[in-house]
Amino acid sequence: xxxxxxxxxxxxxxxxxxxxxxxxxxxxxxxxxxxxxxxxxxxxxxxxxxxxxxxxxxxxxxxxxxxxxxxxxxxxxxxxxxxxxxxxxxxxxxxxxxxxxxxxxxxxxxxxxxxxxxxxxxxxxxxxxxxxxxxxxxxxxxxxxxxxxxxxxxxxxxxxxxxxxxxxxxxxxxxxxxxxxxxxxxxxxxxxxxxxxxxxxxxxxxxxxxxxxxxxxxxxxxxxxxxxxxxxxxxxxxxxxxxxxxxxxxxxxxxxxxxxxxxxxxxxxxxxxxxxxxxxxxxxxxxxxxxxxxxxxxxxxxxxxxxxxxxxxxxxxxxxxxxxxxxxxxxxxxxxxxxxxxxxxxxxxxxxxxxxxxxxxxxxxxxxxxxxxxxxxxxxxxxxxxxxxxxxxxxxxxxxxxxxxxxxxxxxxxxxxxxxxxxxxxxxxxxxxxxxxxxxxxxxxxxxxxxxxxxxxxxxxxxxxxxxxxxxxxxxxxxxxxxxxxxxxxxxxxxxxxxxxxxxxxxxxx
Numbered sequence: 001x002x003x004x005x006x007x008x009x010x011x012x013x014x015x016x017x018x019x020x021x022x023x024x025x026x027x028x029x030x031x032x033x034x035x036x037x038x039x040x041x042x043x044x045x046x047x048x049x050x051x052x053x054x055x056x057x058x059x060x061x062x063x064x065x066x067x068x069x070x071x072x073x074x075x076x077x078x079x080x081x082x083x084x085x086x087x088x089x090x091x092x093x094x095x096x097x098x099x100x101x102x103x104x105x106x107x108x109x110x111x112x113x114x115x116x117x118x119x120x121x122x123x124x125x126x127x128x129x130x131x132x133x134x135x136x137x138x139x140x141x142x143x144x145x146x147x148x149x150x151x152x153x154x155x156x157x158x159x160x161x162x163x164x165x166x167x168x169x170x171x172x173x174x175x176x177x178x179x180x181x182x183x184x185x186x187x188x189x190x191x192x193x194x195x196x197x198x199x200x201x202x203x204x205x206x207x208x209x210x211x212x213x214x215x216x217x218x219x220x221x222x223x224x225x226x227x228x229x230x231x232x233x234x235x236x237x238x239x240x241x242x243x244x245x246x247x248x249x250x251x252x253x254x255x256x257x258x259x260x261x262x263x264x265x266x267x268x269x270x271x272x273x274x275x276x277x278x279x280x281x282x283x284x285x286x287x288x289x290x291x292x293x294x295x296x297x298x299x300x301x302x303x304x305x306x307x308x309x310x311x312x313x314x315x316x317x318x319x320x321x322x323x324x325x326x327x328x329x330x331x332x333x334x335x336x337x338x339x340x341x342x343x344x345x346x347x348x349x350x351x352x353x354x355x356x357x358x359x360x361x362x363x364x365x366x367x368x369x370x371x372x373x374x375x376x377x378x379x380x381x382x383x384x385x386x387x388x389x390x391x392x393x394x395x396x397x398x399x400x401x402x403x404x405x406x407x408x409x410x411x412x413x414x415x416x417x418x419x420x421x422x423x424x425x426x427x428x429x430x431x432x433x434x435x436x437x438x439x440x441x442x443x444x445x446x447x448x449x450x451x452x453x454x455x456x457x458x459x460x461x462x463x464x465x466x467x468x469x470x471x472x473x474x475x476x477x478x479x480x481x482x483x484x485x486x487x488x489x490x491x492x493x494x495x496x497x498x499x500x501x502x503x504x505x506x507x508x509x510x
Contacts (some may be wrong), residue, residue, distance in 0.1 A: 006343050006363050006366075007341070008318035008319075008341050008343070008361065008363065008381055009128040009129035009130055009318065009319070009341065009381070010039070010128070010129045011094065011095045011122075011124045011128065011129065011132070012122035012123070012124055012127045012128060012129060012131055012132025012135070013030060013032075013039075013092060013093070013094050013095070013120075013122055013124065013132060014039050014042070014129045014132065015122075015128075015129040015130060015131065015132025015133030015134070015135075015136060016028060016090060016092060016120055016122060016132050016133065016135075016136040017030075017039050017042075017043075017053055017055055017168075018129075018133050018167040018168045018169050018170070019133050019136040019137050019140070019167055019168075019196045019220075020053065020054055020055065020090055020136070021043055021049070021053040021054060021055075021167075021168035021169070022166070022167045022168040022196040022197040022198070022199075023140075023195075023196050023197075023198070023199050023200065023201075024198065024199065024200045025086055025087035025088065025200040025201055025202070026054060026086055026087065026088050026089070026090065026140075026200075026201065027054045027055070027056065027080055027081075027084050027086035027088075027089050027090070028053075028054060028055045028056070028089075028090040028091075028092070029055075029056050029058075029073070029076055029077045029080050029089060029090070029091045029092075029104070029108075030055055030056070030057050030058070030091075030092060030093070030094055031058050031069075031073045031076075031091075031092070031093040031094065031104050032057045032058060032059065032093070032094035032096065033059065033094070033096050034059045039053070039055070040052050040053060040055070042169055043168060043169060045384065046169070046382075046383060046384050046387065047168065047169050047384075047387050048384065048387055049168070053168070054084065054086070056076050056077075056079070056080040057076070058072045058073050058076045070103075070107055073104055073107050074107055074108075074110075074111055077089070077091065077107075077108055077111060077113070078111065078113075081113050081114075081115065086115060087115060087116075087200060087201040087202065088115055088116045088117075088118060088140070088143075088144060088201040089108070089113065089115055089116070089117045089118070090117075090118050090120055090136065090140075091104040091105065091107075091108040091117060091118070091119050091120065092104055092119065092120035092121075092122055093122075094124070095124030095125065104119065105119030105120075105121070116143060116144060116201065118139050118140055118143045118144075120132075120135070120136055120139060122135060122136075128319070128341070130219040130220070130293065130319045130321065131319075131321060133167055133219070133220045134219060134220050134221070134222065134223050134224075134321075135223070137164075137167075137195070137196055137220055137221065137223075137224050138223045138224045138227060140196075140201075140204060141195075141204055141207060141224050141227065141228070142227060144201050144204040144205050145204060145205060145207050145208060145231070146205045146206065146208060147208070147231065148208075149205070149206055149207070149208035149209050149232075150208060150209065150232070151208075151209055151210065151211050152209070154211075154259075158188055158189060158190050159188070159189045159190070159211045159212075159258035159259065159260070160189070160190045160191070160192040160209070160210045160211050161184060161189055161190070161191060161192060161210055161211065161212050161213065161214050161237075161254070161257075161258070162191075162192050162193045162194075162195065162207060162210040162212075162213045162214065162234075163177060163180060163181070163191055163193070163194045163195075163214050163216055164194075164195055164213055164214065164215055164216060164217075164220075164221035164224060164225060165215060165216040165217030165218070165219075165220040165221035166194065166196070166197035166216060166217060166220075167196050167197060167217075167220055168197070169380070170197075170217065170220075170380065171296070171377075171378075171379055171380040171382055171386065171394070172386075172392060172393055172394045172395075173197060173217070174197070175391055175392055175393035175394075175399075176216065176393050176394055176395040176396075176399065177194055177197060177216075178391070178393065179393040179395050179396035179397075179398050179399055180214070180216065180241065180395055180396055181194075182267075182396070183241070183247075183251070183266070183267070183396050183397070184254070186264070186265075186266050186267060187251065187254065187255065187258075187260065187263050187264070187266070188260065188263075188264065189254065189258055189260075192206075192209060192210035193206070193207055193210060195207070196220070207228065207232075208228070208231070208232040208234070210234065211234070211235075211257075211258065212234050212235040212236065212237060212257040212258065213225050213228055213234050213235070213236045213237070214236075214237045214254070215236055215237065215238050215240075216240065216395070217240075217295060218238070218240070218294075218295055218322070219293055219294070219295060219319060219321075219322070225238075235257045236257075237250070237253050237254050237257050238253075239253045240295055240299055240395070241395045241396055241399070242296065242299035242300070242303065242394055242395055242399065242403070243271075243299060243302060243303035243306075243307055243399075243400055243403065244269045244271045244272055244303075244307055244397065244400040245302065245303075245306055245307060246299060246302065246303075247269070247395070247396055247397055247399075247400065251263060251266065266397070267396075267397045267398070268397055269397035269398070269400040269401055270400075270401050270404070271307060271400040271401055271403065271404045272307070274404055274408075275307055275308050275309065275404065283308060283309060283310070283408065283411060284309040284310075285309065285310070285311055286309075286310045286311065286356045286357055286411065287310070287311050287313045287353070287354070287355040287356045287357070287478060288304045288310040288311065288312055288313065288314075288355055288356070288357045288358070288359060289312075289313055289314035289315075289349070289350050289353050289355035289357075289358050289359070289360075290304065290312060290314065290315050290316070290359045290360070290378070291314070291315075291316045291317065291318075291338065291346055291358075291359070291360040291361065291364055291379075292317060292318075292359070292360055292361050292364075292378050292379025292380075293317060293318065293319055293322075293379045293380060294317040294319055294322030294323075294325055294326050295322070296378050296379035296394075297315060297316065297317045297326065297329075297359075297378070297379065298315075298317075298325060298326065298329045300359050300378045300379075300403075301315050301329060301332075301333060302329075303400075303403055304359065304407075305333065307400075308404070308407065308408070310357070312333040312335060313335060313353045313354075313355055314335055314338065314349055314350065314353040314355065315329060315330045315333060315335050315337060315338065316337060316338025316339060316340065316346065316349065317338075317339060318339075318340065318341045318361075320339055320341075323337075323339040326339055327339070343363045343367070346360075346363065346364065346367065347367045347371075350364070350367060350368070350371065350373070351371065354478040354481060354482055355373060355478065356373070356374070356411070356476075356478050356479075357373070357374050357375070357376070357407065357410065357411060358373050358374070358375040358376075359375070359376055359377075359378045359407065360375060360377065360378065360379065361377060361378075361379050361380065361381050361382065362377060362381050362382050362383045362386070363381065364377075365377055365383075372470070372477075373478070374410030374411055375410065376406045376407045376410060377406075378394075460485070460488075460494065460495055460496055461495070461496045462495060462496065462497050462498070464497070464498045465496050465497050465498050465500065465501050468498055468501055469481060469484075469501065480505075483504055483508050484496060484500065484501055484504040484505075487500070487503070487504035487507055487508075488500055488504070
């Protein structure tokens with residue numbers, strides 16, 4: 001494990017918690033010391049859930065280590081069952097408790113609780129959160145699925161599909177499920193089960209009665225889908241419907257799995273027309289850097305290039321289990337794949353690529369803000385603003401509309417910034433005066449500020465040259481920086497001054 005200011009993923013027991021919290025009738029008993037209970041905040045504060053996750057902690061303290069901590073675990077498990085009456089119970093240890101080797105699985109088995117108990121072996125020092133969610137879902141399905149269940153005869157009924165992968169704390173999972181369910185209904189297909197989100201142990205028992213499975217989020221559901229293929233001979237739809245083109249591919253794959261000869265009229269997306277419209281032509285060729293979980297990053301790169309006309313100059317993911325898929329996708333765009341969970345490495349890659357838009361996680365939002373580059377969030381980890389009250393899916397035809405709005409608007413705002421830059425010496429637009437819509441920032445009452453925002457000195461640039469560069473609208477600033485640095489390198493100039501910047505501008509203007 002590595003200590004860091006930020007981490008893309010928590011330990012695997014957080015992934016297990018995401019699955020337990022998403023489900024109904026499941027309780028998770030976690031052998032953990034005092035201090036490992038922080039994960040409650042992820043669901044109540046960030047996802048804004050109305051109730052705390054169904055998790056009981058043993059919360060042993062330092063003084064308990066000289067006693068019988070195994071007894072503490074059994075007491076916590078017994079009290080959790082008597083209080084919550086779960087249909088199934090998960091038991092496991094946090095990364096700290098793993099070191100004392102109390103064996104929650106064996107302790108729970110010895111108790112003979114009157115409900116299924118699924119023991120989780122989650123190696124905290126080798127694996128991370130996404131793997132923990134995948135392993136937990138797989139163990140639940142494997143333990144609870146009725147091996148004799150099979151689909152009913154197709155005569156007189158519509159095809160039925162399982163939607164697998166959505167969890168608690170997932171990026172727009174709630175809305176994606178709604179959108180995909182509507183799309184399937186328009187195709188004449190029923191949803192037999194959504195899991196883990198909203199499913200109960202009884203629901204998982206009947207997972208084999210569906211005609212096929214849809215792997216919406218491979219990070220959580222891929223292992224389970226492969227097991228279902230072997231056990232129930234269910235087909236798996238693996239196309240993730242993020243973007244207009246991918247949604248069309250998804251519809252075709254679903255129709256083949258469901259045995260549909262033709263598909264009736266479907267909802268349509270505005271993205272194809274908008275991306276061809278006059279208002280969007282200035283977006284063509286914009287340089288975009290993409291980073292997130294592998295599923296969302298790969299899908300976002302395809303939309304960026306094929307549907308919006310952007311140039312993908314960077315592509316990466318933080319979950320190493322899907323590194324091969326990411327590397328294959330990077331070859332399509334001629335970029336070096338970036339597979340890392342070190343946000344500092346991501347920041348360096350963004351600086352080197354000098355994109356005009358970043359599509360990433362909450363981490364990249366902070367990085368892009370420091371670098372003054374527009375950013376849109378496409379993947380977990382996310383913050384509270386990425387769990388909107390409004391309907392905002394990423395998948396399906398409506399999801400394609402959301403993608404267009406979310407990605408293009410930061411660039412459209414560049415025109416407004418350009419106007420503000422032009423008129424920054426006007427008394428109404430001066431940096432010394434606050435935003436006009438804020439009541440406390442009237443003329444003469446604003447806190448004194450500098451006329452030019454402070455900027456950090458870039459390597460090889462003088463402060464004066466860097467300040468002058470910042471006056472260029474950000475949607476062309478990256479190109480100006482690249483041209484100037486190339487001009488300086490060709491002439492052996494080590495430090496870019498104000499004169500160098502003007503000379504480079506004159507050179508490229510010829």
